[in-house]
Amino acid sequence: MRHVDTIIVGGGPAGSTCARHLIENGREVLVLDKAVFPRLKLCAGWITGKVMRDLAFTAEDYPHPIVKLDIRTHFFGLPLAFNWFPTPGPDYSIRRVEFDAWLLARSGAEVIEHEVKSVVREGERFVIDGAYSCRYLIGAGGTMCPVRRAIFPEGRMKxxxxxxxxxxxxxxxxxxxxxxxxxxxxxxxxxxxxxxxxxxxxxxxxxxxxxxxxxxxxxxxxxxxxxxxxxxxxxxxxxxxxxLQETGHPYFLYTVGGEVKRDNCFLIGDSAGLASVDLGEGIGPAVESALMAAREIMGTGEYRKQAISVLSLRGMVAHLMRRANRRHVAVG
Ligand SMILES: Cc1cc2nc3c(=O)[nH]c(=O)nc-3n(C[C@H](O)[C@H](O)[C@H](O)COP(=O)(O)OP(=O)(O)OC[C@H]3O[C@@H](n4cnc5c(N)ncnc54)[C@H](O)[C@@H]3O)c2cc1C
Missing domain, CATH: 3.30.310 (TATA-Binding Protein)
Structure with missing residues (x-):
C-alpha cells in the first residue's frame, strides 16, 4: 500500500487549487481522479474577477482563449434596455475542458487515474481501495464524491x-x-x-x-x-x-447546516454543496473552500463553511436574496 501525507480525490478546480497550495508549501500530495485530463465538465464556464484573483492569474496569463463577458439580462422574456448585471465584475468565460486541465497541470501534483470506490478509516489513516493511505484526506470529487459518501453519510437538503x-x-x-x-x-x-x-x-x-x-x-x-x-x-x-444533444448534471446550493470537516478529512467544492444561492456559482466557492482547507492542513488558517461567499450578486439584489435566504433557513 502506498502512503502519502495528503490525498485529494478529484482534480477539478477545488482539488487542483488545494493541491497547488499544499505543494507550494512543501507538502506531499497525490490527486486521484477517475478521468484523464483534459476531461469534459458540464459548465457554462462563467468565472468572476475574484476567482481569477484567488487563483492568481490574469486574462493575459491564461494560456487558452478567455472572453470578457458583455452581459445582457432578460427578465420574464424581456431584455433590459441597458447592460446591467450586479456582480462585482468583470466577468469572463472559459472552457472547462481547457481550464481544469491547465489548473491541474499548474498545481504540480502527481495525478493518478483511479476511480475511488471505498474509503475507510484505520486508526489515524484513511485507506482508499486498499491501495492508498493518507493522513489528510480531501473530498473534491464533485456532487457524487465517494469521500462524502463514506465519511459524511448524512443526506443532503433536497x-x-x-x-x-x-x-x-x-x-x-x-x-x-x-x-x-x-x-x-x-x-x-x-x-x-x-x-x-x-x-x-x-x-x-x-x-x-x-x-x-x-x-x-x-x-x-x-x-x-x-x-x-x-x-x-x-x-x-x-x-x-x-x-443539439443536451446533457445535465446536478449540484447543490449552499446550506447553513452540514459539516465540511471531520477529523483530518475535508469536503471542498461541489462535494460539500457550496454553490452560491442566487446564481448557482460553483467555481468561486470551490476555490475558496480549497484554499481554506489547505490553510487548515498547513496550520495557517481554519476552514469554516460560514466564511464562504454565499451570494454572487451584490447591492440591492443581494440584500433581498440574503433576506429571503434567512427566512428560508428560519422556516426550513
Ligand atoms: C450545467 C452547469 C453549468 C454550470 N455553470 C457554472 C458557471 O458558469 N460558473 C460557475 O461558477 N459554476 C457553474 N457550475 C457549477 C460548477 O461547474 C461546479 O460548482 C464546479 O465544477 C465544482 O468544482 P469541483 O472541483 O468541486 O468539482 P468538479 O469540477 O465536478 O470535479 C470533480 C472531479 O472529481 C472526479 N471524480 C468524481 N468521482 C470520482 C471518483 N469516484 N474517483 C475519482 N475521481 C472522481 C471527477 O472526474 C472530476 O474531475 C455549473 C454546473 C453545471 C452542472
Missing part, C-alpha cells in the same frame, strides 16, 4: 438541489453578447447563452429540482423551448438547433 441541461459547441456565427434569461416562460431558474473563445458557445438552463417536481414541467421541454426561441430570435440556426 430542496437545495439544482438540475441543469446544457450543450457547448463550435458556432462561429454566435452572438458576442452573453445573454442571461431569468424566469423565462415560467422557469424558476435561469437560462444562458455564453460566448466562449475560438467560436464556441454554451447554451443551457438550470433550476431547483423541486421546481420541476412541483410544477410538473420537464427540464428537457424547457430546454427545447429555449432552443426554439433562440432560433426565432436568430441567435441559432435551425439545423444546429435540431442536432
Amino acid at each position: 430542496s437545495r438541489q439544482i438540475v441543469t441541461l446544457e450543450r457547448e459547441f463550435e458556432y462561429p456565427a454566435r452572438d458576442e453578447t452573453c445573454h442571461l434569461y431569468f424566469f423565462r416562460r415560467g422557469l424558476v431558474g435561469y437560462s444562458w447563452v455564453v460566448p466562449k473563445g475560438n467560436g464556441f458557445v454554451n447554451i443551457g438552463l438550470g433550476g431547483k429540482a423541486k421546481y420541476f417536481r412541483k410544477s410538473g414541467t420537464k427540464i428537457h421541454d424547457h430546454f427545447r423551448t429555449f432552443v426554439d426561441d433562440l432560433v426565432r430570435e436568430k441567435r441559432l440556426d435551425a439545423t444546429t438547433a435540431a442536432d
